[in-house]
Every structure is written in structure tokens, then in C-alpha cells.
Amino acid sequence: MAFNIHLQSRPLRDKLSITIALTGFVVLVLAAAGMATYQCFASLKHMEDLLRSNATLIAGELVSATDQQEEDEIHTALRSPLDNENLLWTSFRSSDGETTYAYASGRHEPEIPGLELEEKMSLRDGMAILHFRVIKNGRYYGTLSLASNLNPLWHSMLTGLGATMLVVSVCMIVALRLSCRLLEFILVPVRQLAETAGRITRSNNFSLRAIKQTDDELGRLTESFNHMLEHIEKRESDLKVTQSELETKVEQLNKEQDQLRQAQDRERRLQQRLVIAQRLESQNLRHAKEQAESSSSAKSEFLASMSHEIRTPMNGIMGFASLLRETKLDEEQAELADIIHSSANNLLTLLNDLLDFSKIESGKIDLDYAPCDLDGLLVEVESIFRHEILRKSIKFSVHCSSRTPKTIVTDAGRLRQILFNLAGNAIKFTDEGSVEVHIDAMAVGKEQPLAEYSLSIEVRDTGIGIAESDLKRIFNSFTQVDASTTKRYGGAGLGLAITRRLTEMLGGEVGVKSDPGKGSTFFVNIPVRGAKIGAGGDLLESIPTAPNGTPLRVLVAEDSHVSQKLCEALLKKRGHFAQIVGTGEELLRQFEPRKFDVVVADVHMPNIDGFTAIAKIRKRESEVEDPEYLPVYVIVVTADAIGSNRESALRAGADEYLNKPMVKEEFLALIRKAQERVDRPAEHNKGPTENG
Numbered sequence: 001m002a003f004n005i006h007l008q009s010r011p012l013r014d015k016l017s018i019t020i021a022l023t024g025f026v027v028l029v030l031a032a033a034g035m036a037t038y039q040c041f042a043s044l045k046h047m048e049d050l051l052r053s054n055a056t057l058i059a060g061e062l063v064s065a066t067d068q069q070e071e072d073e074i075h076t077a078l079r080s081p082l083d084n085e086n087l088l089w090t091s092f093r094s095s096d097g098e099t100t101y102a103y104a105s106g107r108h109e110p111e112i113p114g115l116e117l118e119e120k121m122s123l124r125d126g127m128a129i130l131h132f133r134v135i136k137n138g139r140y141y142g143t144l145s146l147a148s149n150l151n152p153l154w155h156s157m158l159t160g161l162g163a164t165m166l167v168v169s170v171c172m173i174v175a176l177r178l179s180c181r182l183l184e185f186i187l188v189p190v191r192q193l194a195e196t197a198g199r200i201t202r203s204n205n206f207s208l209r210a211i212k213q214t215d216d217e218l219g220r221l222t223e224s225f226n227h228m229l230e231h232i233e234k235r236e237s238d239l240k241v242t243q244s245e246l247e248t249k250v251e252q253l254n255k256e257q258d259q260l261r262q263a264q265d266r267e268r269r270l271q272q273r274l275v276i277a278q279r280l281e282s283q284n285l286r287h288a289k290e291q292a293e294s295s296s297s298a299k300s301e302f303l304a305s306m307s308h309e310i311r312t313p314m315n316g317i318m319g320f321a322s323l324l325r326e327t328k329l330d331e332e333q334a335e336l337a338d339i340i341h342s343s344a345n346n347l348l349t350l351l352n353d354l355l356d357f358s359k360i361e362s363g364k365i366d367l368d369y370a371p372c373d374l375d376g377l378l379v380e381v382e383s384i385f386r387h388e389i390l391r392k393s394i395k396f397s398v399h400c401s402s403r404t405p406k407t408i409v410t411d412a413g414r415l416r417q418i419l420f421n422l423a424g425n426a427i428k429f430t431d432e433g434s435v436e437v438h439i440d441a442m443a444v445g446k447e448q449p450l451a452e453y454s455l456s457i458e459v460r461d462t463g464i465g466i467a468e469s470d471l472k473r474i475f476n477s478f479t480q481v482d483a484s485t486t487k488r489y490g491g492a493g494l495g496l497a498i499t500r501r502l503t504e505m506l507g508g509e510v511g512v513k514s515d516p517g518k519g520s521t522f523f524v525n526i527p528v529r530g531a532k533i534g535a536g537g538d539l540l541e542s543i544p545t546a547p548n549g550t551p552l553r554v555l556v557a558e559d560s561h562v563s564q565k566l567c568e569a570l571l572k573k574r575g576h577f578a579q580i581v582g583t584g585e586e587l588l589r590q591f592e593p594r595k596f597d598v599v600v601a602d603v604h605m606p607n608i609d610g611f612t613a614i615a616k617i618r619k620r621e622s623e624v625e626d627p628e629y630l631p632v633y634v635i636v637v638t639a640d641a642i643g644s645n646r647e648s649a650l651r652a653g654a655d656e657y658l659n660k661p662m663v664k665e666e667f668l669a670l671i672r673k674a675q676e677r678v679d680r681p682a683e684h685n686k687g688p689t690e691n692g
């Protein structure tokens with residue numbers, strides 16, 4: 001392994017030389033071994049031939065001596081060859097087997113041969129011994145043995161080996177020298193190839209080429225190397241082109257980046273300016289908004305206080321007019337009272353329209369969904385307009401389909417307003433003929449006690465009608481068909497605008513069809529929930545309507561003298577006891593648990609307002625330890641048309657909430673509710689803080 005590693009790090013020349021030398025050496029050693037072997041055999045043969053020629057000479061002499069029976073001659077023949085320095089001994093056994101002769105030189109012990117010995121030479125005891133059968137003309141004379149030392153053999157062998165070694169050595173030297181010469185044929189192109197590769201590596205010049213010197217594998221290697229160089233050169237030039245293109249692109253990109261950076265800088269500066277401008281703008285806007293808000297809240301405050309100021313006297317006018325109409329009057333007085341009542345009513349309608357519109361516009365209107373008696377509502381509409389219908393002698397009829405539920409859940413106040421506006425317009429713009437109100441409800445939801453309905457209201461009249469071109473704009477605010485209409489029929493052009501907004505708030509739609517001169521049909525569709533017919537769901541039935549029952553002890557807190565008188569008159573007329581106070585402080589002073597059944601409190605009172613007073617009353621009641629104690633029934637009254645006073649009132653602890661001007665029926669309905677509670681306390685005694 002070590003030799004292998006050592007050889008791998010040697011130059012190619014050394015590797016080839018060592019390979020050739022080793023190969024030559026092995027070949028020559030094998031050849032020398034072969035030749036030495038041959039030499040041995042040849043030497044042995046030579047030895048045998050030498051002995052055999054000696055034996056042949058001696059045998060000739062022995063034959064003639066035996067034939068002549070010359071004993072001495074036999075001795076001489078056997079003794080004289082011993083002078084030959086190589087023969088060590090001779091012996092002879094005659095054919096009769098009895099007579100033997102043996103002669104030796106020095107101390108050697110001759111060996112007497114047997115009779116029938118095979119003719120052969122053998123090497124033994126450092127001697128070559130030959131047994132020779134003496135035969136002439138077919139007569140067997142005996143067996144001759146002679147021994148020689150091995151000197152001739154060694155001589156012949158050493159001479160042969162020496163010659164072989166000499167030849168091998170000469171061959172090795174010649175082969176090595178020759179291989180060194182011949183190696184140059186291989187090494188020169190390889191070296192040249194390596195040099196070229198080295199030069200290319202050093203100079204990075206791929207245009208250099210190696211020179212092809214032979215047509216063999218090395219030549220092909222040089223060609224392939226040159227081909228490879230061509231490829232590399234081409235790729236190099238391609239790379240250079242690509243690199244220069246890339247550099248151009250990078251340069252371009254850098255330029256673009258610079259431009260982009262400049263543009264970004266410009267944009268940043270612009271954005272900064274924009275932000276400053278926006279800030280200024282938003283400051284201006286905030287300022288404008290604050291101004292608008294302050295002017296809007298001023299408007300709201302103005303409307304609230306105006307409503308309070310106008311509604312309170314209106315409350316008096318309307319209340320007393322209706323009280324006046326209930327007294328005994330002569331015909332003229334009754335007519336005058338009617339005029340006062342209807343004028344106040346008109347004024348109130350206008351005021352309500354203006355306030356409603358203002359509330360809708362400012363988004364301050366809240367819907368109050370509750371069960372509502374549809375029949376009662378329709379009767380109310382008819383009763384409101386009865387006077388006008390009789391005056392104009394037109395036919396007024398209400399048709400309610402059998403599938404329409406009696407009780408529906410909706411904002412009854414808004415639905416009433418829609419009905420009043422449409423029926424009011426129809427009656428107003430119809431001088432002869434009829435006005436019909438058609439109510440229908442189509443179930444759209446599942447069959448359940450409170451199903452969903454699409455309530456459709458159609459108000460048909462045979463009045464003046466509306467021109468096609470005016471149909472769209474009549475739903476806009478302050479819009480009337482023409483000035484002459486205003487003059488003749490009055491109105492502010494708000495009714496339909498309010499109707500449309502309210503319908504939309506209830507999730508419905510309003511429309512109109514009209515034939516000028518023949519009449520108009522206004523229709524409204526709104527989604528409502530209603531008790532199924534026969535489901536026993538007339539929820540309004542639970543509201544007491546009977547005027548008789550336990551007389552109530554009512555504490556009225558009202559700063560307006562007119563309202564004080566009105567409440568007192570209404571309550572006393574129905575047989576109730578009324579104590580009137582003018583301030584919140586007075587209210588708290590007078591109130592004691594169990595002393596009163598009902599408290600009617602105005603919200604706006606000097607020093608302590610209605611809400612604070614009610615909260616204090618409720619607190620006092622919470623301290624009562626009697627579990628049977630029935631908390632006082634609190635009705636809050638206000639002339640505020642703006643703001644969600646109902647919620648504030650309920651939060652303060654009120655049971656009911658009433659808007660001014662007090663509609664007599666509404667007020668008395670609440671009083672009846674309180675009466676019902678007093679009559680059946682077990683159902684209502686749920687503690688004084690029920691609403692708080």
C-alpha cells in the first residue's frame with residue numbers, strides 16, 4: 001500500500017520507467033531461470049556423454065583382452081583411464097558373474113556392478129556413476145561401472161549460468177536504455193499538454209492550443225483538449241458579452257434607482273405637504289364641524305325650548321277647549337269652542353310636523369315597537385277626521401281584510417302618524433265622492449303565534465288627483481303641487497316627506513298612483529309582526545278600558561299653571577283625588593310611601609327636575625320594609641320633543657312617559673292602567689325598583 005501511495009506521487013516518467021524495468025526484469029529472470037534449467041540438463045547430458053565415451057573405449061579394450069584372454073590387458077584397460085583426472089574409479093564384472101575387477105584413484109571405494117544392471121548414469125555421493133553393459137556382436141561380456149567427479153558438470157553449468165547472467169544483464173541495460181529513449185515519444189506530448197494547460201491556467205488565455213504530435217491516443221487527447229479549449233474560449237467570450245450586458249443593465253438599474261429615489265423624495269415632500277394641508281383642512285373642518293354642531297345643538301335647544309314654550313300653552317288651549325266642549329253651551333258658543341279646538345289642533349299638527357321633520361333630519365327619532373290594536377287605531381283615525389268628513393259630506397270607509405291580525409307589533413305612534421297623514425291628505429284634497437282606507441296583511445313568515453306580515457295600507461280618494469309629472473316630487477319636503485293648492489287647501493308640504501321617512505324607518509315603502517281630476521291612491525307596505533287570527537293574541541285586551549274602579553290618590557307636580565289645572569280637571573272629572581304641587585322640592589316634601597297611588601311629574605321644573613325627584617322617591621321607597629308595599633305609579637310628562645326622554649324617564653324609575661300636549665285619551669288610558677294595578681296589586685307587586 002505504501003509503495004502504491006509512493007508510486008502515485010511520482011512523475012509519469014518514473015512510473016513508466018519502473019513499470020518497464022520491473023516487467024523487463026521479471027521477463028529476464030524467467031528467461032534466465034529457463035536457460036539455467038536447460039544448462040543443467042545439457043551439462044548432465046554432456047557428463048553422461050563423456051562417461052559413455054570413456055566406457056566405450058574401455059569396453060573395446062576389455063572385449064579384445066577377454067577374447068585373447070589376456071588378464072593383464074584387462075587390468076590395464078581398467079587402470080589406465082584413471083589417469084584421467086576426472087575418473088575416480090572403474091570396476092568390471094565378467095559375464096560369468098564370478099570374476100570382478102576394480103581400480104580406484106586415491107581413497108575412493110569402487111563399486112562392483114551387478115550382472116543384469118540397467119544402463120544408466122546416476123549422481124550419488126558427489127559422483128556421477130555410469131553402469132555400461134559390454135556387448136559385441138551379440139555377445140555379452142559383462143558389466144562395466146565407472147565413476148567420475150562432478151567437476152566437468154559444475155564447470156559446464158557455471159559457464160552456462162555465467163553466460164546467461166551476462167546476456168540477461170546486457171539485455172536489461174539495453175532494454176532500460178531503449179525504454180528511456182522510447183518513453184520520450186509518450187512523455188513529450190504529455191509534457192507539452194501539461195505545459196499548455198499550465199500556461200492557460202497562469203495566463204487565463206484560452207486561445208492557446210496544444211500541438212498535436214502523434215496520431216495515437218495522445219494525439220486524440222490533444223485534439224480533445226484543444227476542442228475543450230475552444231468551447232471554454234467561446235463560453236468565456238459569451239460570458240464576457242453577458243457580463244458587459246449585465247453591467248449595462250446594472251448601470252441602468254442604478255440610474256433608475258436614483259430616479260426612483262428622487263421621485264420618492266419628491267413624493268415624501270409632497271406627502272408631507274399633503275399631511276400639513278390635511279391637518280389644516282381637518283382643523284378647518286373640525287372648526288366648521290364644531291361650529292355646525294354648536295349651531296345644530298343651538299337649533300335643537302331652540303326647538304326644544306320652543307316646543308316647551310308653545311306646547312305648554314297649546315296643552316292648555318286644547319285641554320280647556322275640549323273641557324269647554326263637554327260643558328253645556330249654546331249653539332254659537334259650541335261653534336266657537338269647536339273653532340278654538342280645531343285651530344289649536346291644526347297648529348299642533350303643523351308644530352308636530354315641523355318637530356317630527358326636524359327630529360328625523362337630525363336622526364334623533366327612536367322607534368318604539370310595542371303591541372298595537374289596529375282596529376282601535378283605525379277608529380281613532382275615523383274619529384279624528386269625523387268632523388271634517390261630516391263637514392265635507394264625503395263618504396269615508398275603512399276596510400280591513402279578515403286575514404289581518406287585530407294586534408300587530410310595530411311603532412304605533414309612527415303608524416298612526418302615517419295613517420293620519422295619508423287619510424288627512426285624502427280628506428283634504430277630496431271635495432266630493434269618497435275616501436277609502438284598505439288594510440290587508442299578508443303573512444310572509446312561519447306559522448307561529450307572532451308571525452311576520454307585510455301590512456299594506458291603501459288610502460283611495462276621488463279628489464283632485466296629482467299630475468304624472470308631480471308624482472315623484474311630492475314626497476320631497478316642503479313640496480306642494482302648486483301655489484294655488486296651498487292657498488286653497490293649506491299645508492306646509494311636510495306630511496308626505498315625513499310619511500316617506502317614517503315608512504322607510506319601519507322598513508317599508510310608500511308609493512302613489514293618481515289620475516288628475518279623478519283621484520289618487522297612496523299605498524304603504526311595512527313589515528310587522530302580528531298575532532295569528534284565532535291565536536288569542538290580542539295583546540291590547542290586557543289594557544284596562546273601564547273608567548270605574550278604585551279612586552286614585554294622585555300627586556301632580558307641574559310648574560305650568562295651565563297644565564296643573566288641566567290635570568286636576570281631568571282627574572277630578574273621573575272621580576280621582578288630585579294634589580297639585582309646583583316644584584320638585586314640593587313634590588319630595590309631599591310624597592310619602594302609601595300616601596299616593598300615582599305621581600304625575602313634569603320633567604322641567606325649577607331647582608329639582610322631574611327625573612331627580614323620581615329617583616329620590618324610588619330610593620325612599622326602597623327603604624320600606626313591608627313586602628306587601630305597592631310602589632307608586634309614576635307618569636313623567638314633558639314638552640321636550642327632542643332627545644330620548646322616554647329612556648331617561650324609565651331609567652330614573654318612571655312607569656310611563658307622556659308627551660305634551662297631553663292627549664286626553666292617552667293620559668286617561670295611563671290613569672286606567674294605574675287603577676288596574678291598584679285593583680290587582682298581587683300581579684304588580686314586584687318591588688319598588690322594578691324599572692330602576
Ligand code: ADP
Nearest residue numbers: 425426429465474480481491492493494495496
Ligand atoms: P301638505 O301639508 O301641503 O298637504 P304633503 O306633503 O302632505 O303636504 O303633500 C304634498 C303635496 O302633495 C300637497 O300639497 C298636494 O299638492 C299633493 N297631495 C298630497 N296628497 C294628495 C291627495 N290625496 N290628492 C291630491 N294631491 C295630494
